[in-house]
Amino acid sequence: MKTRSTDHATFVIERDLRAPVGRAFAAWADPQAKRQWFACHDNWVSLEYDLDFRVxxxxxxRVADADGVVHAYDARYLDIVPDARIIYAYDMKLGDKRISASLATVTFRPTPQGTTMTFTEQVVFLDGYTDDGSRRQGTEILIDNVQAFIEREHEIVH
Structure with missing residues (x-):
């Protein structure tokens, strides 16, 4: 018999971006744009990517790590308010084993310098999966990637 367990965590990552809200929001909404920054490990192999950005x-x-283990991310968009917020739920699998389920919220607030983007994740790790902070670390990398993408794209336009 398998041991069933849940381990809950919440974390918040905030960034001040040197770009307008519309550009920041578009980086999450446009499939071509998101595919450019939505990876936390450059040496992993992309197997499948698709984005249908609507409620x-x-x-x-789906990506394969250096050992060939498939990491699968499946999300559903629950709420989208253009240039204001995105709320989605997702689960993660390693191979065939579901390791977590999350609710994520991204908000965008205009500032005199550009945009404050806030990412909040409420995650439950499942059935003994020990995260040891790697989810937050991987998400920090993704948020760094999106910030660099947004600011680079903004500089190209201006």
């Missing part, structure tokens, strides 16, 4: 739409990202 009730889905996002799928």
């Amino acid at each position: 009730a739409g889905a996002e799928v990202n």
